[in-house]
Amino acid sequence: MNTERKVLLIDDDADLVAINEAVFAARGFTVDKAYNGKVGFERARDGKPDAIVLDVMMSTNSEGFDLARRLRGDDATRGIPLVMVTSVNSTVPFTYEPDGVFLPVDRFLEKPVPPETLVHEVERILASLPGTGS
Amino acid sequence: MGEPQRILVVDDEVGMREGCRRILAAEGFVVETAADGRAALEHFQAAGGFDVVISDLKMPRMGGMDLIEALHAIDEDALLLVITAYATIDTAVDATKRGAYGYIPKPFTPDELLLHVRNGLEKRALRLEARQLREERERRLLEVAFERSKSTTILNCMTDGVLVINRHGQIVLRNQALSRILPDGMPLPTPVETLGIPELSDLVLEVVRSEDALIASKELAIGPCTYMVNAAPVREPVGETLGAVAVLRDITALKKLEVAKSMFVSMVAHELKSPLATIESSLGLILSGAAGNDAERDRHLMNRALLRATTLRTLVGDLLNLTAIETGNFTLKRTRTDVCRVVREVVDGLADKAAEKGVSLALACDEPLAASEILADTNAIHSVITNLIDNAIKYTPKGGHVSVRVDDAGAYARVSVQDDGIGMTAAERDRVFDEFYRVKNEQTAAIPGTGLGLTLVRRLVEMHQGRIDVDSTPGRGSTFRVRLPTTAYAQGA
Ligand SMILES: Nc1ncnc2c1ncn2[C@@H]1O[C@H](COP(=O)(O)OP(=O)(O)OP(=O)(O)O)[C@@H](O)[C@H]1O
Numbered sequence: 218m219n220t221e222r223k224v225l226l227i228d229d230d231a232d233l234v235a236i237n238e239a240v241f242a243a244r245g246f247t248v249d250k251a252y253n254g255k256v257g258f259e260r261a262r263d264g265k266p267d268a269i270v271l272d273v274m275m276s277t278n279s280e281g282f283d284l285a286r287r288l289r290g291d292d293a294t295r296g297i298p299l300v301m302v303t304s305v306n307s308t309v310p311f312t313y314e315p316d317g318v319f320l321p322v323d324r325f326l327e328k329p330v331p332p333e334t335l336v337h338e339v340e341r342i343l344a345s346l347p348g349t350g351s
Numbered sequence: 352m353g354e355p356q357r358i359l360v361v362d363d364e365v366g367m368r369e370g371c372r373r374i375l376a377a378e379g380f381v382v383e384t385a386a387d388g389r390a391a392l393e394h395f396q397a398a399g400g401f402d403v404v405i406s407d408l409k410m411p412r413m414g415g416m417d418l419i420e421a422l423h424a425i426d427e428d429a430l431l432l433v434i435t436a437y438a439t440i441d442t443a444v445d446a447t448k449r450g451a452y453g454y455i456p457k458p459f460t461p462d463e464l465l466l467h468v469r470n471g472l473e474k475r476a477l478r479l480e481a482r483q484l485r486e487e488r489e490r491r492l493l494e495v496a497f498e499r500s501k502s503t504t505i506l507n508c509m510t511d512g513v514l515v516i517n518r519h520g521q522i523v524l525r526n527q528a529l530s531r532i533l534p535d536g537m538p539l540p541t542p543v544e545t546l547g548i549p550e551l552s553d554l555v556l557e558v559v560r561s562e563d564a565l566i567a568s569k570e571l572a573i574g575p576c577t578y579m580v581n582a583a584p585v586r587e588p589v590g591e592t593l594g595a596v597a598v599l600r601d602i603t604a605l606k607k608l609e610v611a612k613s614m615f616v617s618m619v620a621h622e623l624k625s626p627l628a629t630i631e632s633s634l635g636l637i638l639s640g641a642a643g644n645d646a647e648r649d650r651h652l653m654n655r656a657l658l659r660a661t662t663l664r665t666l667v668g669d670l671l672n673l674t675a676i677e678t679g680n681f682t683l684k685r686t687r688t689d690v691c692r693v694v695r696e697v698v699d700g701l702a703d704k705a706a707e708k709g710v711s712l713a714l715a716c717d718e719p720l721a722a723s724e725i726l727a728d729t730n731a732i733h734s735v736i737t738n739l740i741d742n743a744i745k746y747t748p749k750g751g752h753v754s755v756r757v758d759d760a761g762a763y764a765r766v767s768v769q770d771d772g773i774g775m776t777a778a779e780r781d782r783v784f785d786e787f788y789r790v791k792n793e794q795t796a797a798i799p800g801t802g803l804g805l806t807l808v809r810r811l812v813e814m815h816q817g818r819i820d821v822d823s824t825p826g827r828g829s830t831f832r833v834r835l836p837t838t839a840y841a842q843g844a
């Protein structure tokens with residue numbers, strides 16, 4: 218397996234990022250962090266992470282969705298696996314379909330997600346990718 | 352039979368008057384006499400009427416012809432017989448045309464007189480009966496009309512819409528409220544389906560057709576409003592269904608409240624869930640050793656967990672207070688309170704926190720204030736001031752300044768909390784008093800809070816008939832001002 222795996226964690230809850238960072242780091246990941254969509258996009262484009270973990274709700278209900286769309290629309294970031302974490306279902310009175318059109322993500326997890334589960338999900342997605350290490 | 356019947360004999364000839372009186376009195380009638388029309392009229396009025404009036408035509412002062420008219424003006428059913436000589440038979444005919452019941456040609460025998468009188472009395476009895484019937488009918492009609500207009504008025508005063516259909520499913524009655532809900536100028540009766548609301552027509556038709564007295568209820572959305580429809584059969588006492596009545600009650604406001612309530616509950620749940628999840632994960636991570644052992648990192652995580660636990664406890668406290676205020680279970684214990692003293696206590700209490708963060712905290716209290724005494728719940732005012740100063744410290748970076756000032760503002764004691772911290776945009780400022788609202792940006796990301804503090808502050812200030820306002824500029828700082836009515840003002844001095 219590749220040794221240099223890099224994950225980008227984007228969430229406005231700094232504590233959650235710190236916890237996840239600890240677990241990802243313990244599993245050998247290099248961790249990059251961002252606390253809002255704008256910085257998140259820059260980090261994704263410039264830092265070339267192997268996977269991105271993204272929270273749906275940041276300063277607005279849709280900041281995560283908007284960022285996901287933007288990442289998918291940019292050539293530099295389009296191919297990066299995206300795991301979306303949310304508590305939207307339980308807080309905002311709207312639902313969505315986790316389909317590729319409206320929600321262009323690879324995995325969709327409902328908060329709270331135990332950090333270990335998150336790491337497993339990211340590792341599974343990375344393992345399933347064809348031609349690792351390109 | 353019953354009371355003796357009363358007869359008035361009018362004639363200017365004494366012989367004629369007395370002759371008639373004798374004949375009639377002998378038959379058991381009560382007879383009175385008058386010498387001319389005017390005297391007869393006065394008599395008639397004073398005695399409250401007679402069953403029959405027998406009158407000569409030619410008399411001084413007022414003759415028989417004028418008497419007919421005058422009597423009928425008093426009592427339209429008054430019965431009058433004229434006595435006349437053959438020579439004036441034309442006049443007699445004329446008199447009957449004018450309303451006299453008949454005429455008795457002179458001379459006449461006692462039997463002839465009695466015959467005429469008896470016929471007249473019979474006629475009079477019939478007339479009275481007819482009048483009674485007429486009056487009765489009119490009274491009943493009036494009653495019905497009154498009852499109907501009464502129930503119509505009541506129906507139209509109702510705020511609920513009322514719809515009545517007959518057993519053929521036709522609308523036979525609707526009140527004004529219903530016409531407002533379902534504007535429809537269709538003349539009645541009209542099939543209920545013409546309303547164009549299948550859910551409503553299905554409901555009432557189901558009730559009409561049901562064998563057992565079915566009472567059906569349903570929520571119905573019409574336009575932007577929601578109605579609760581209750582439909583019940585209208586039955587005859589014996590049990591036959593005549594139709595159905597439906598009452599439409601506007602429950603839109605109730606619905607909105609329900610939605611607002613569940614939104615609130617879901618927001619609270621979310622506010623509780625995220626910090627709890629973070630605390631859980633932090634502790635889980637440290638205890639499981641899944642991420643190895645890094646003493647410094649673990650210490651940081653535990654500190655954060657502690658901070659969030661504290662925030663949670665504050666949140667629950669604020670929630671309890673807010674709920675108490677909303678349900679009216681929060682009673683202010685108002686006593687004479689010195690604003691300056693309370694503010695000084697709060698500033699002293701928060702001095703360490705400010706120092707720790709590297710923010711200066713200064714108090715200016717122009718003592719003695721003309722009116723720094725207010726009638727207030729000391730604890731509530733304490734928590735108002737604490738929230739404001741706590742925010743100022745929280746949202747001001749290291750090296751900043753917070754200054755608190757108490758002064759007079761007319762009828763109010765004014766507390767101003769000013770900081771040179773991160774400030775807010777106008778849009779953010781407009782929402783700071785909303786439940787759970789927190790500004791989210793890079794600067795606030797690491798600052799714990801629930802967004803209930805200012806909500807509570809405003810409620811408490813308003814409960815004291817006070818005012819709160821905010822000035823703020825992004826990057827330059829904010830000023831919160833609270834004005835509380837002084838006792839001098841409250842007592843109307
Ligand atoms: N002095 C201030 N300067 C800048 N922003 C402020 C200030 N006071 C309040 N705010 C903004 O208003 C929001 C609401 O304040 P509020 O006191 O209601 O909640 P909070 O401080 O976030 O949480 P808590 O319920 O724990 O007080 C804050 O999150 C912050 O964004």
Ligand SMILES: [Mg+2]
Pocket residue numbers: 738741742800804805
């Ligand atoms: Mg606050």
